[in-house]
Amino acid sequence: xxxxxxxxxxxxxxxxxxxxxxxxxxxxxxxxxxxxxxxxxxxxxxxxxxxxxxxxxxxxxxxxxxxxxxxxxxxxxxxxxxxxxxxxxxxxxxxxxxxxxxxxxxxxxxxxxxxxxxxxxxxx
Numbered sequence: 001x002x003x004x005x006x007x008x009x010x011x012x013x014x015x016x017x018x019x020x021x022x023x024x025x026x027x028x029x030x031x032x033x034x035x036x037x038x039x040x041x042x043x044x045x046x047x048x049x050x051x052x053x054x055x056x057x058x059x060x061x062x063x064x065x066x067x068x069x070x071x072x073x074x075x076x077x078x079x080x081x082x083x084x085x086x087x088x089x090x091x092x093x094x095x096x097x098x099x100x101x102x103x104x105x106x107x108x109x110x111x112x113x114x115x116x117x118x119x120x121x122x123x124x
Contacts, residue, residue: 002068002069002117002118003018003066003067003068003069004066004067004069005064005065005066005067006064006065006067007061007062007063007064007065008042008044008059008060008061008062008063008065009031009042009062011026011029011042011044011065011067012026012029013026013027013028013029014026015067016049016068016070017044017046017057017065017066017067017068018065018066018067018068019044019046019055019056020055022048022050022055023048023049023050023068023117023120024046024048024049024055025046025047025049026044026045026046027045027046027047028043028044028045029042029043029044029045030042030043031043031061038060039060039061039062040060040061041058041059041060041061042058042059042060042061043056043057043058044056044057044058044059049070049115049117049122050117050120050122068117069117070115070116070117071115071116071117072113072114072116072124073089073090073091073113073114073115073116074089074090074091074111074112075087075088075089075090075111075112075113075114076088076090076109076110076111076112077108077109077110077111078095078108079108080100080105080106080107080108083099083100084097084098084099084100085098085100085106085112085123087112087114087123090111096121098114098121098122098123099122099123100123101123104123112124
């Protein structure tokens with residue numbers, strides 16, 4: 001899995017983090033002051049990038065955590081059928097099938113942007 005390590009204090013809202021071995025986008029980030037017997041704690045609320053499930057994380061701000069490396073790529077819609085679209089990557093010309101987001105309709109020759117991490121892909 002393509003990840004790098006950073007300290008929890010370096011995370012921001014809108015960035016990505018690995019929670020339970022799932023790539024998540026941070027929705028809320030807050031810190032609590034250090035107490036009498038401990039270090040400052042950070043609370044992270046995030047949503048899975050590829051599955052949409054909400055996850056929480058509470059760690060000391062100086063702890064190391066994994067951050068996924070997610071690539072943003074360009075593609076072109078080749079064809080659509082139902083709630084799926086066949087997409088061609090504009091760099092490598094590979095073709096693959098992606099699920100269409102709810103309420104979005106696409107036509108052939110539309111250019112799209114998608115996220116890719118290992119074998120997982122999602123239309124943005």
